[in-house]
Amino acid sequence: MTTTQNPTTGSTTAPNAGVGRDTSDRFAPIAALMETDAYKLGHIQQYRLAGDVQTVYSNWTNRGSREPGVTHVVHFGLQAFLVRLEARFAPFFAADEDEVCALYEERLAQILGPNTIGSDHIRALHRRGTLPLRFSAVPEGTPVPLRVPSFTIENTEPEFFWLTNYLETVLSAEVWAPSxxxxxxxxxxxxxxxxxxxxxxxxxxxxxxxxxxxxxxxxxxxxxxxxxxxxxxxxxxxxxxxxxxxxxxxxxxxxxxxxxxxxxxxxxxxxxxxxxxxxxxxxxxxxxxxxxxxxxxxxxxxxxxxxxxxxxxxxxxxxxxxxxxxxxxxxxxxxxxxxxxxxxxxxxxxxxxxxxxxxxxxxxxxxxxxxxxxxxxxxxxxxxxxxxxxxxxxxxxxxxxxxxxxxxxxxxxxxxxQYRTRDTFMSAIKATWAEVDGEPFELRKDPVTDSGVKRSAAGRLAVLRDAAGELTLVERATPEQEAASELQPVWEDGAFVRFQSFADVRRVLAEHA
CATH class of the missing domain: 3.20.20.70 (Aldolase class I)
Structure with a gap:
């Protein structure tokens, strides 16, 4: 029988190995943890090279437009993602702690081979019982100008700094299309x-x-x-x-x-x-x-x-x-x-x-x-x-x-x-602020080889209205500016702070016709 070898792990498998066997039920408790890019699995260790990272703060921004004449992107779909996020993690929190850790390490071994990531952070998350995250957003239905954030995400407990951008992949995949x-x-x-x-x-x-x-x-x-x-x-x-x-x-x-x-x-x-x-x-x-x-x-x-x-x-x-x-x-x-x-x-x-x-x-x-x-x-x-x-x-x-x-x-x-992609409005999640060793640090991506489209904002962010009523971005926002911002908490520590009906989303959009 011919076998194929995984160049990363060195393991060998027969063609069609596993076909006909349903392993999805066995791995169901950690399915939500696998809805990310493989390269993110080790970021918990990489962040720590910078010191004692306690908070990672990121934002979703539509950075440009490939649609002629379109300068605003309707914020829509985050609430749907958050409803499903709770459902996705329900099997994880309901399962046995040792079981989820063993399954997580098994998956890591399959994809990365021998590694030192371990599962202590997964065990801690399981014991926490909820996702220690805060999402703040403008009201859904709001047409948001290009390069102005629609929402932010940050961890609410220092131990889970790694979780903010761990969700970037699935969050990006599920929000850009409805929006x-x-x-x-x-x-x-x-x-x-x-x-x-x-x-x-x-x-x-x-x-x-x-x-x-x-x-x-x-x-x-x-x-x-x-x-x-x-x-x-x-x-x-x-x-x-x-x-x-x-x-x-x-x-x-x-x-x-x-x-x-x-x-x-x-x-x-x-x-x-x-x-x-x-x-x-x-x-x-x-x-x-x-x-x-x-x-x-x-x-x-x-x-x-x-x-x-x-x-x-x-x-x-x-x-x-x-x-x-x-x-x-x-x-x-x-x-x-x-x-x-x-x-x-x-x-x-x-x-x-x-x-x-x-x-x-x-x-x-x-x-x-x-x-x-x-x-x-x-x-x-x-x-x-x-x-x-x-x-x-x-x-x-x-x-x-x-x-x-x-x-x-x-x-x-x-x-x-369907003839659209995440790049239609260049939608992306980028980290702009972090707390390390008890000190705040502004983060900014600014590639010298780029046209400027990928240059991110810096610091904590606020979205305020100017004299004409247009939404504008405030970088390095003060606590007072954040308090007055259109970006307000919608979901925190596993529960909704603000929930909109579909009729309300339609109303918000109609107000900006």
Whole structure:
């Protein structure tokens, strides 16, 4: 049998060794301790080279933006992390002290080989019974300027100085995504609000104009849930059902989230194969005599649907107590919705586009701003590769043809939410202050080879509002400045000091629209 050798530890294992054996239950008591980078395991000893380290104080800051025009990042997701942090460590504190220490040392031996780290600090943490940490943060939902901290973390007992940055890895992994999605959703909302204001659309319609379709394109169900929760801070439409439990578990309180009955291509293919596509449209109207129903319409020929099927079903559509939403999702969304011609009245369906063709069949009204709004029984949604830049182009092109922006709903998918990383806003945790041998020391990272983006703050930090009401960073903050800071304790020694409902987070964000 061929074996492979670990170059670090020297141990050998057979291919697929352990496959089929579930060892997760045995190591469950220390699972939370393994949610870090391996190189951090020895930092407890490395810190001590500096002396008797008693406190390590770090902060989370979004240091820059790779999104043009975005200068603020919505603080969101820390509370969800803290709810799960308590749950993660519950098995550790509930297990036998000797067992967790033995399991910890076993894992260390597997990854590092012979070492002198030991498990005395783990034993001390177990005896403590809670995590001796303090998280201080601005209220969730706050749009925080770049290079201003959203939250800080520090140990509350000297013996556990090593714990502050031990959590950096999992904390970074779980906060950047919901915060980034909340920020992208806010920017998307601003585009749609501006479009509605410009073309006379109802402000309330924008609540539902951005609809989350991203679940299938996200990296996991958990990432989809957190991202869609960020989306729901700015909108009310989602098909990502996993976000509902995530919100209730981590925030609670009243919130609004909704969707509508909708077909997919498999449904339309099955109906077309058996009864024909036109008949399938007619039966769908019978299945849903009231309310909103969305019908994917480009499984075969979108233009035939718009110029043949819908005109033949016009009376049935207008007789319904609700709206039929036509959903194309292939091709260039700008041209599909708006037509290839920049002026109304094009000679071909492709030149006229979906919205103009629906107007031709169903008509509508001209609003006070002078823009055409489709009859309320008909509408459109597009959910393939939509970005805020494309949404702006669609709004501009529709306006040029005299149509209100709220005639179309945008399905916002993984092209918008998954094509992001922690570097989108250069989010990072950095230590800025420490207490060593009873003396305070300012810490600062400032690489000479860097552009300045990675230069960290120094000292204890405060976030105060200037005369214009903007959040600003105060480095080397005094106790008085910290007391007045927007960074206030939210979680300390295993318990929440401040807990926000999802409705409250939405309110905070809305106040900064």
């Amino acid at each position: 980034t999605s909340a920020t992208i959703a806010r920017e998307f909302r601003r585009v749609l609000d501006a479009g509605a204001t410009r073309t006379g659309g109802a402000a309330a319609a924008v609540d539902w104009q951005g609809h989350d379709f991203s679940f299938r394109g996200m990296s996991s169900a958990e990432s989809a849930a957190a991202s869609s929760a960020g989306h729901l801070l700015s909108f009310t439409g989602t098909d990502s059902l996993v976000s509902l439990d995530w919100i209730e578990r981590n925030y609670g309180g009243a919130y609004v989230a909704g969707s509508v009955p909708a077909t997919e291509h498999s449904v339309m293919c099955a109906g077309t194969a058996t009864i024909g596509e036109r008949a399938m449209f007619k039966r769908l109207l019978g299945l849903y005599p009231a309310g909103i129903v969305s019908i994917v319409s480009d499984t075969f020929d979108l233009w035939t649907v718009l110029t043949d099927f819908l005109p033949s079903l016009r009376d049935e559509v207008l007789a319904r107590d609700g709206k039929v939403v036509i959903r194309p999702d292939s091709g260039d969304p700008v041209d599909i919705l708006c037509g290839t011609d920049r002026e109304p009245g094009g000679e071909t369906p492709e030149a006229r586009g979906v919205i103009e063709l629906l107007w031709d069949v169903f008509g509508g009204t001209v609003n006070a701003a002078g823009f055409r709004e489709l009859d309320p029984h008909i509408g459109a949604i597009y959910g393939d590769s939509i970005t805020r830049e494309r949404a702006e182009r669609i709004i501009d092109r529709l306006a040029a043809k005299g149509f209100c922006s709220t005639n179309v709903v945008f399905g916002v998918g993984s092209f918008t939410y």
